[in-house]
Amino acid sequence: MADKTLGRGARAARPLSPHLQIYSPLINMMMSIVHRITGSALYFGSALLAWWLVSAAVGPEYFAYVSSWLNTWPGWIVLFGYTWALIHHALGGVRHFIWDSIHGFDVKTIDLLSWGSLAASVTLTLLVWAYGLHANGMF
Amino acid sequence: MAMRTPLKNVRYLGSAKEGADHFWKQRVTGVANLFLGIFLIALIVKLAGADHATVKATIANPLYGLPLLLLALSAAIHMRLGMQVIIEDYIHGEGLKIVLLMLNTFFAIAVGAASIFAVLKLSFGG
Numbered sequence: 001m002a003d004k005t006l007g008r009g010a011r012a013a014r015p016l017s018p019h020l021q022i023y024s025p026l027i028n029m030m031m032s033i034v035h036r037i038t039g040s041a042l043y044f045g046s047a048l049l050a051w052w053l054v055s056a057a058v059g060p061e062y063f064a065y066v067s068s069w070l071n072t073w074p075g076w077i078v079l080f081g082y083t084w085a086l087i088h089h090a091l092g093g094v095r096h097f098i099w100d101s102i103h104g105f106d107v108k109t110i111d112l113l114s115w116g117s118l119a120a121s122v123t124l125t126l127l128v129w130a131y132g133l134h135a136n137g138m139f
Numbered sequence: 140m141a142m143r144t145p146l147k148n149v150r151y152l153g154s155a156k157e158g159a160d161h162f163w164k165q166r167v168t169g170v171a172n173l174f175l176g177i178f179l180i181a182l183i184v185k186l187a188g189a190d191h192a193t194v195k196a197t198i199a200n201p202l203y204g205l206p207l208l209l210l211a212l213s214a215a216i217h218m219r220l221g222m223q224v225i226i227e228d229y230i231h232g233e234g235l236k237i238v239l240l241m242l243n244t245f246f247a248i249a250v251g252a253a254s255i256f257a258v259l260k261l262s263f264g265g
Binding site for chain 1: 166169170172173176177179180184187188190191192194195198207211214215218221222225246250253254256257258260261264
């Protein structure tokens with residue numbers, strides 16, 4: 001494809017438009033990428049949630065088996081990551097709704113919304129887990 | 140006999156032939172998921188560490204089971220649309236792209252159907 005620059009019907013080697021590696025990382029660009037990554041994580045995480053629901057529908061024994069998997073350190077890390085991905089993707093969605101409505105396009109607001117969604121997602125995730133652990137008498 | 144002119148058939152649809160349909164469905168399910176996602180987090184926190192009988196009784200309660208059904212439906216549509224864009228952005232081979240787009244649809248429907256079936260079974264399965 002790209003090396004066909006000679007001969008009949010060949011494409012000229014035109015310059016490509018600049019891509020990611022050309023730009024210095026900006027927070028709105030990073031949050032856009034993270035929005036897509038968290039979306040993908042939630043995509044596969046949804047299978048985990050479905051597995052948990054199905055295990056409860058199968059019966060107490062299988063539910064206990066699945067719970068024992070989730071109640072390990074790797075399980076906790078996945079669940080913590082899932083919580084953050086869900087909250088970050090939700091806040092990213094709200095940011096995009098704001099931009100969809102043609103608001104907040106000045107640089108200051110773009111930076112504020114991008115940093116804000118990151119800070120809020122981390123804060124809310126920690127609050128949810130602190131509350132959850134506290135409610136279960138873990139601290 | 141078709142009464143529409145060819146121009147009428149393509150107007151507002153753009154080169155992808157479906158207009159803003161994808162964009163709009165992604166936004167509608169996104170708004171739904173925003174509220175249902177908050178509900179999901181609350182439900183999971185409530186059920187964290189709970190035994191089987193408690194989980195079953197909670198999800199069998201329509202106040203919890205119904206939003207869970209709605210979330211399964213809305214999330215399945217939303218994630219299918221999202222992954223479709225990712226596949227179309229990064230996969231350039233036509234054959235592989237078609238296969239992955241099909242698998243994407245199968246995955247979204249399977250996960251959605253499994254979740255909905257599980258909620259219904261927990262609610263009505265005795």
